[in-house]
Amino acid sequence: MKYALVTGGSRGIGRAIAVKLAKELEYPILINYQSNDDAANETKKLIEDEGGQCELLKFNVADLKETHQVLDSWIKHNPDATVEVIVNNAGITRDGLFMWMKPEDWHDVLNISLNGFYNVTNHLIQKMLTNRYGRIVNVVSVSGVKGTAGQVNYSAAKGALVAATKALAQEVAKRKITVNAVAPGFIKTDMTAEMDEKELKRMIPINRFGEAEEVADLVAFLASKKASYITGEVVNINGGIYS
Structure with missing residues (x-):
């Protein structure tokens, strides 16, 4: 059986992607999440209510040992299974001016987005x-x-993940593995809930925040066989704010 894994898949953009991959590409979904059991179970139910299959894998992508333990345990119990699609979505923000940035706020953000990509994908x-x-x-x-x-x-x-995307794409293209990135702008999620949407949308030519579903549509296309000749690309999805 062929699976799709979505990291940080319990809510927001990750949830929308997981639901979309299950519905449109009919993949059984593996949802990675770190702590929010209720949100993860809610996403699982959304997928199963649509007739899809979903399993939850709880681990911190920034922790190499824990990531390997959980993935290896799943592989051991599913010897005939293959993870055919990986969506590296896990990420956190710890915003603040650089001059006052604490070491943990620097390292935590890089560890989850960048090291998480390495720990899972490698x-x-x-x-x-x-x-x-x-x-x-x-x-x-x-x-x-x-x-x-x-x-x-x-x-x-x-930015490092953008560069890694382009480099890895070149390494694995001959094996029919594509590696692409999607770069969302302001999307309506928990992460942007406290932002002043009324003020910020003036900066956006389309004059609104995007929906998680719209990002999921793009990811589902790139994860499909239709996107076989697209690799090493960074696709902006931001309402025209920057491209």
Whole structure:
């Protein structure tokens, strides 16, 4: 059986992606999450109510040992299964001016977005290479493409992931594995709930925040066979704010 894994998949953009991959591409879904059991179970129920299959994998992507333990345990119990799609969506923000940024706020943001990508993808890519097929989609951000004041840590993490996307794409293309990134702008989620939408939407040519569902549509396309000739790309989805 072929699976899709979504990290940070219990809510927000991750949830929308997980539901979309189950519904449109009919993948059984593995949802990684770190702590919010209620949100993870809610996402699982959304997928199952639509007739899909879903399993929850609780681990911190920034912790290499824990990531390997949980993934290896799942692989052991599902010897015939293959993770064919990886969506690296897990990420956190710890915003603040760089001059006052605490070391933990720098390291935590980089560890989850960047090291999380390494810990999960590096561990699962061997089987993709053997099977000569795979889809890796990294959720980055407008901050990682243009840089955002007050988000030096987040911009650094996502910018590094943009570069990693382009490099890895070149390494694995011959094995029919594509590696792409999507860079959302302002999307309505818990992460942006406290932002002044009325004020900020003036900066956005389309004059509104995006929906998580719209990001999920793009990810589902890149994860499909229709996107076989697209790799190493960073697709901006931001209402025209920056491209």
